[in-house]
Amino acid sequence: MTVLQPKVLWSSDVTQMAENFNKKCVIGLDRDGVLNIDRGTYTIDPKDFEPIEGSLEAVARIRQLGHKIVIITNQGGIEHGLFTEEDVDKLHDYMFELLGRAGCPSINALYYSASSAKNDMYAKPNTGMFKRCEKEHSDIKFSKGYYVGDKISDLKVAMKMNSKPILVRTGYGKETEELINKRFTYKKIKKATKIFDDLAAFVNWLEAQN
């Protein structure tokens, strides 16, 4: 089962950026280990949502650059009965509040899967959430954008969507970097992936591309 929060806008959008939105590509973001510290357990309570230093400001800068932003995250704890969709929504409300305070007035969409099961078409590294997002947002094409994550499943799904895979060394990123360096099977992923210390470093690079 997949839960969808279709469109998240928590203030009137920034109109002067509107024309940029058409030109600039989408930046897809994983949540845990990219935006907030991944403690190796599920983040359920808002008080456990601890932003990685500079990450929320980095999202705000992506917005200021005029890119579309979509957060796509597996929340398999729902399937395991550890928390509910309501808990996840509550946590995301808190995250949006923090993003707003950091200077990011809106994002384009947020999708989460209630399962992390391999055979769930929506759970990363499967592409269901991405395809559904494209179907529901005609201006979003992941093949023309980036997907930023910290796990091998993030890089895999980016590859499947023809999105540029970005690995950050926060969360499980360092382990993932070792993995793609070590295993021959990940040679193709390694070649395609760009690696940054954290989201802020990626955005510095992104900014320099403009």
Ligand SMILES: [Mg+2]
């Ligand atoms: Mg992650």
